[in-house]
Amino acid sequence: MSRCRLRALGMVNCLGATAGEVAPRLFAGDQSGLARRDDIVPDRVLHLGEVRSPLPPIDESLARFACRNNQLTLAALRSIEPSVRSVIEEVGPQRVGVVFGTSTSGVSDAEEALRHERATGTLKAGFAYEQLEFGGGAAFLASHLGVSGPCYTISTACSSGARALASARSMLDLGICDAVIAGATDTLCNLTIFGFSALQAISQEITNPCSANRDGLNLGEASALFLVTRESGGIQLLGVGESSEAHHMSAPDPTGGGAESAMREAIADADVRPSDIAYLNLHGTGTPLNDTMECDAVARVVGTDTPCSSSKPMVGHTLGAAGATEAGFCWLALDAATDGELPLIPHRWDGVRDPEMAAVNLVAEPATVTTSRPIVATNSFGFGGNNCVLVMGRES
Numbered sequence: 001m002s003r004c005r006l007r008a009l010g011m012v013n014c015l016g017a018t019a020g021e022v023a024p025r026l027f028a029g030d031q032s033g034l035a036r037r038d039d040i041v042p043d044r045v046l047h048l049g050e051v052r053s054p055l056p057p058i059d060e061s062l063a064r065f066a067c068r069n070n071q072l073t074l075a076a077l078r079s080i081e082p083s084v085r086s087v088i089e090e091v092g093p094q095r096v097g098v099v100f101g102t103s104t105s106g107v108s109d110a111e112e113a114l115r116h117e118r119a120t121g122t123l124k125a126g127f128a129y130e131q132l133e134f135g136g137g138a139a140f141l142a143s144h145l146g147v148s149g150p151c152y153t154i155s156t157a158c159s160s161g162a163r164a165l166a167s168a169r170s171m172l173d174l175g176i177c178d179a180v181i182a183g184a185t186d187t188l189c190n191l192t193i194f195g196f197s198a199l200q201a202i203s204q205e206i207t208n209p210c211s212a213n214r215d216g217l218n219l220g221e222a223s224a225l226f227l228v229t230r231e232s233g234g235i236q237l238l239g240v241g242e243s244s245e246a247h248h249m250s251a252p253d254p255t256g257g258g259a260e261s262a263m264r265e266a267i268a269d270a271d272v273r274p275s276d277i278a279y280l281n282l283h284g285t286g287t288p289l290n291d292t293m294e295c296d297a298v299a300r301v302v303g304t305d306t307p308c309s310s311s312k313p314m315v316g317h318t319l320g321a322a323g324a325t326e327a328g329f330c331w332l333a334l335d336a337a338t339d340g341e342l343p344l345i346p347h348r349w350d351g352v353r354d355p356e357m358a359a360v361n362l363v364a365e366p367a368t369v370t371t372s373r374p375i376v377a378t379n380s381f382g383f384g385g386n387n388c389v390l391v392m393g394r395e396s
Contacts, residue, residue: 004169004238005231006392008088008112009335010080010183011328012271013070013315014049014223018079023332027347027366031314034218040190041197048188049220049316052074065140067106067131072143073185076223077262084181084227086298088147091178095166097149099167100138101160101184103320104356106131108189128203141181148176148261155320158283161224162323162390166240168228175312183225193219200377201202207286207317209310210295210362212354220316224324226331235334237374238391239270239385242311244383251289257296258387259283259379263301264375266389272301277391278342278371279333282379284310285317292357294379302377307345323380327390330376334394341368342376 009019014033016022023034034047055071056078077084088096109134116124130136130314134153143152154163161184167183196202196219203216213260228237242265245258267274280302283294312328313374318325329345336343347362375393382388 002173002230003232004172004236005233006082006226006235006331008083008276009328009331010076011224011308011325012051012075013318013321014051014220017053017075017313019332023336025346026311026314026329026332027343028041028191029314029366031206031348033314034316036066044197046202047218048208049218049318050188051221051265055205056065062140063126064128064130066126067109069104069106069137069185070140072221072223073188075139076225080225080227084145087179087227087229090147090296091392093177096147097147097171097177098138098142098147099153099180099182100141100153100163101164101320102134102137102153102186102326103155103157104186104189105136105191107191108187111190113191128372132374137185151322156386158319158322158386159380159382159386159388160320160323161325162180162327162380162388163197164324165226165237165327165390166242166388169237169240171231172228173353178230180228181225182228184321185223185252186319186321188219188221192351194258201287203286207313208349209286210291211349213350214286214291216287216317217257217312219359220318221316222318222321222325224321224328225316231393235331237390238393239266241269241389243265243387247385252293252381253385254289256293257291259294259381260297260300262389263297265369266391268286270391272375272391276375277306278369278374279344279376280306280308281330281345282308282310283379284312285395286312290337290381291389295359295360297355298360302360304360306361307344307363307369308360311345313348315368323388325379330378330392333376334374334392337374340370340372342371342374343368
């Protein structure tokens with residue numbers, strides 16, 4: 001494969017409006033971004049990773065794309081837009097592609113428009129179908145930036161963002177682009193909240209992944225965008241592993257076979273050994289089936305000494321944006337590595353081991369690990385058995 005440099009990262013989530021704001025809170029294990037809500041689902045308490053910072057407006061010329069999902073995307077883009085536009089000018093707009101991941105698109109705005117229609121008989125002014133359709137996010141980015149390379153959306157549930165990065169790598173390797181804007185955005189909406197509540201998958205406390213007392217996930221919203229180029233050095237996407245086990249519509253394969261296959265493929269694709277992985281970001285949803293199968297698969301692939309953690313107790317499960325967001329967290333760790341010391345994301349939980357799952361090495365407190373070559377991996381597992389694992393490393 002060609003070189004695949006993750007040259008710049010823009011992100012927004014409940015921990016901050018930029019990567020620089022997010023990093024210190026992430027590495028401190030800060031859970032204060034999760035807001036307690038008891039006004040959405042009757043008789044249930046939720047802890048949601050809501051983005052509360054002001055979001056930039058969509059330009060009037062792109063009003064058909066004006067929804068919260070695209071505002072969140074624009075907020076993530078803002079900090080890296082000068083670098084993106086510099087590359088566009090360098091290689092030409094026709095050589096820059098866009099690959100975008102989402103599972104909600106503008107559903108929250110559609111909900112508001114339909115409530116308005118029920119009350120008044122007409123849709124809310126300004127509502128357009130482009131806000132709702134899955135392809136709208138990619139089309140918005142391309143239109144905003146004025147690029148004309150390949151442009152499309154991936155929606156494979158919670159692996160969407162990771163698969164967007166995998167696709168960007170392939171586009172560069174095929175030579176059809178010289179740069180790609182790749183990432184994902186998902187916003188909170190009632191459709192998602194009530195759906196996961198109906199599945200009895202939501203915890204009324206802050207999620208407690210890998211604990212014997214885990215009882216579900218928290219939901220969140222986020223955007224993470226990467227400028228991906230065919231350059232050496234810096235932070236590289238070294239390997240990709242994907243599998244589609246199709247075990248069940250919403251439950252993972254309890255053996256962890258699909259997760260294991262994706263992890264092994266990513267490590268082999270990166271041409272590294274399992275023991276070279278200095279840190280593994282778990283999918284770690286806090287749901288009973290996911291955590292058991294994932295920890296068992298992790299133990300079979302990288303053993304029980306590799307430091308692991310789930311970042312979802314800090315930001316919630318951001319669904320279609322999770323793969324890109326958590327790749328972004330790994331990017332932050334690699335970017336902060338100095339003198340052979342790689343900072344680790346702490347695993348926030350109650351410390352009660354589940355005897356039914358493999359005892360992987362969960363990072364208890366903010367810590368670092370010594371490594372001569374910083375290499376990390378991140379797991380993303382979606383509904384329907386859509387699995388994607390990324391291996392990333394930092395090169396001089």
